[in-house]
Amino acid sequence: MTVVKNICCIGAGYVGGPTCAVLAYKCPDIKVTIVDLSEARIAAWNSSNLPIYEPGLDEVVFECRGKNLFFSTNVDAAIQEADLIFVSVNTPTKKSGMGAGMAADLAYIESATRRIAEVSTSSKIVVEKSTVPCRTAQSMRTILDANSTSEIHFDILSNPEFLAEGTAIKDLLNPDRVLIGALQTESGIEAQNALVDVYTHWVPKERVITTNLWSSELSKLAANAMLAQRISSINALSAICEATGADVDEVAFACGKDTRLGSKFLKASVGFGGSCFQKDILNLVYLSQQLNLPEVADYWQQVVIMNEYQKKRFVRNIISTLFNTITNKKIAVLGFAFKKDTGDTRESAAITLIKDFMQENARVAIYDPKVEPQQIYMDLSEPGVVDTQKEVEKKVQICQSAYEAADGADAVIIVTEWDEFRDDQLDYSKIYAGMHKPAFLFDGRLLINAQKLRQIGFKVSVIGKNELAGTA
Ligand code: UDX
Ligand code: UDX
Numbered sequence: 001m002t003v004v005k006n007i008c009c010i011g012a013g014y015v016g017g018p019t020c021a022v023l024a025y026k027c028p029d030i031k032v033t034i035v036d037l038s039e040a041r042i043a044a045w046n047s048s049n050l051p052i053y054e055p056g057l058d059e060v061v062f063e064c065r066g067k068n069l070f071f072s073t074n075v076d077a078a079i080q081e082a083d084l085i086f087v088s089v090n091t092p093t094k095k096s097g098m099g100a101g102m103a104a105d106l107a108y109i110e111s112a113t114r115r116i117a118e119v120s121t122s123s124k125i126v127v128e129k130s131t132v133p134c135r136t137a138q139s140m141r142t143i144l145d146a147n148s149t150s151e152i153h154f155d156i157l158s159n160p161e162f163l164a165e166g167t168a169i170k171d172l173l174n175p176d177r178v179l180i181g182a183l184q185t186e187s188g189i190e191a192q193n194a195l196v197d198v199y200t201h202w203v204p205k206e207r208v209i210t211t212n213l214w215s216s217e218l219s220k221l222a223a224n225a226m227l228a229q230r231i232s233s234i235n236a237l238s239a240i241c242e243a244t245g246a247d248v249d250e251v252a253f254a255c256g257k258d259t260r261l262g263s264k265f266l267k268a269s270v271g272f273g274g275s276c277f278q279k280d281i282l283n284l285v286y287l288s289q290q291l292n293l294p295e296v297a298d299y300w301q302q303v304v305i306m307n308e309y310q311k312k313r314f315v316r317n318i319i320s321t322l323f324n325t326i327t328n329k330k331i332a333v334l335g336f337a338f339k340k341d342t343g344d345t346r347e348s349a350a351i352t353l354i355k356d357f358m359q360e361n362a363r364v365a366i367y368d369p370k371v372e373p374q375q376i377y378m379d380l381s382e383p384g385v386v387d388t389q390k391e392v393e394k395k396v397q398i399c400q401s402a403y404e405a406a407d408g409a410d411a412v413i414i415v416t417e418w419d420e421f422r423d424d425q426l427d428y429s430k431i432y433a434g435m436h437k438p439a440f441l442f443d444g445r446l447l448i449n450a451q452k453l454r455q456i457g458f459k460v461s462v463i464g465k466n467e468l469a470g471t472a
């Protein structure tokens with residue numbers, strides 16, 4: 001029976017960092033080394049200012065670091081020492097070439113796998129952790145098999161990560177399930193059992209699901225696609241609500257009470273973001289096309305189309321409410337992260353919205369409690385365009401508080417549902433006092449009590465509700 005004593009994690013990002021930190025925390029008998037090519041990222045992991053913000057992460061890292069948790073740029077040494085290697089490198093959507101805009105770019109996975117093949121001096125269990133298209137494990141196996149010898153053997157497992165940002169530590173400590181896929185061969189099953197033993201240090205055995213390799217890979221894409229589909233479904237209904245006077249919160253509540261549906265993930269919003277949903281759906285679309293299943297591809301594509309529509313619909317509503325022009329008007333955007341409790345901005349709806357505001361020549365003031373100004377400038381700049389950041393800086397002001405952003409603004413737009421923007425936390429009377437009148441407020445997150453803010457004097461629009469809801 002294989003017993004895992006030494007784990008290496010390649011990729012110290014949003015997935016690899018928290019996942020393997022929690023693993024070290026819960027398995028004091030296992031040495032965990034997280035490696036990355038980026039010296040800056042590793043230096044940050046070794047400092048008091050960790051490179052990602054995630055509630056509870058500091059405590060876990062500070063507890064284990066230097067004991068059984070290490071961060072290093074020495075990728076080769078960590079690979080050589082390990083019995084089990086998690087591959088948690090980035091898998092962005094391809095920007096060019098075949099499958100551009102849809103397929104995942106597997107260059108990082110391939111180079112990490114090649115490195116494992118080149119430097120290993122003993123047998124390894126290699127675990128794909130990053131979200132990848134189905135059959136990636138097959139490509140990894142081909143590379144590893146070509147380099148295996150009678151002494152060095154590689155087993156491949158798929159162990160997709162289901163953590164959500166902002167609640168990563170909670171999700172990792174108490175997961176709904178852990179999924180481990182393996183080839184159903186003798187050595188594949190032995191490797192699978194070895195990883196089961198690692199997780200059962202803290203996860204109840206009945207929550208550790210073992211499947212074949214391909215089911216595991218597809219389940220990750222399927223789970224994310226279905227979650228995103230729920231959001232697109234409620235967002236589609238939010239448009240009907242606004243047009244009819246139904247209230248999307250009431251509709252979601254009533255539907256969610258059906259135990260077959262469940263109440264989670266039915267919050268209408270300005271659109272989903274994050275590094276996973278869109279990427280994974282597009283992977284599924286691409287896979288379906290490759291498998292010659294166009295109807296299936298179209299079905300999933302519609303989830304992304306609806307998400308884009310929701311963002312555009314929100315912008316159109318803002319412009320038409322502001323008398324069909326926002327030129328030179330000051331728009332205060334509250335929140336830039338793709339959801340609360342994270343500093344991550346990947347695919348954030350804020351980016352699409354603000355680019356549209358800039359196109360209309362509005363002046364945009366942004367406040368987010370966790371996102372660094374440099375990140376905002378980068379996200380709003382067009383890649384490859386000279387001086388684009390300077391252009392962005394002319395149109396965009398980054399503020400230290402919601403009050404500063406709203407000062408002199410014509411409209412306040414809530415884009416991220418940070419708790420501090422709630423109407424029992426932020427002083428909306430003070431915000432109102434500083435704004436141009438009429439003072440407009442657009443809530444893209446169903447965060448505030450519209451009636452209460454209308455009493456202050458705001459002209460309020462909320463996604464999925466119209467002003468006359470319930471009275472017409
Ligand atoms: C997601 C999956 O939840 C997680 O299991 C997977 O491992 C990675 O992808 P994440 O992207 O971190 O996690 O966050 P999530 O909470 O799923 O939110 C994604 C987006 O959907 C956010 O922009 C969020 O604001 C939005 N959302 C979520 C809604 O608009 N409404 C909802 O009801 C829920
Ligand atoms: C449905 C709703 O469930 C019910 O709440 C509403 O009041 C009326 O419509 P019904 O049509 O009687 O009820 O049966 P339901 O159990 O929902 O099944 C509908 C169809 O979906 C059936 O053909 C069923 O075989 C199929 N189905 C259901 C599946 O194919 N897979 C499933 O997982 C569930």
Ligand code: ADP
Pocket residue numbers: 010011012013014015016035036037038041075088089090091108109111112115130275
């Ligand atoms: P995710 O959200 O999937 O964790 P991130 O981009 O946050 O994605 O993290 C992925 C990390 O993987 C990056 O820090 C990147 O530098 C690292 N990485 C990519 N390729 C390699 C490699 N071959 N060896 C080591 N680290 C790598």
